[in-house]
Amino acid sequence: MAKNKQLRVTLVRSLSGRVARHRACVSGLGIRRMHHSVVVTDTPENRxxxxxxxxxxxVEEV
Structure with a gap:
């Protein structure tokens, strides 16, 4: 992995009816709603x- 690699992550499917742990992962990434994009660093935790x-x-590289 590069030192300051960034990833743009976008929610493209709804959180309705998903497992609680999966909803927690999405909120942990900082995503709030459908089609919301965030830029996160490429760390093992985020991966x-x-x-x-x-x-x-x-997911796309920035």
Whole structure:
């Protein structure tokens, strides 16, 4: 991993009816609502949350 690599994460599927831990991962990334994008650093902690809920997210490198 590069030192200051950034990822833009966007919620593309609804949180309705999801497992509580998956909702917690999305809020832990700082995402508040559908189609909301945040830029997070590429750390193992953030990667773990992204991988857990990858079916709801769109991820791109910045």
């Amino acid at each position: 773990g949350m992204i991988n857990k809920v990858s079916y709801m997210l769109s």
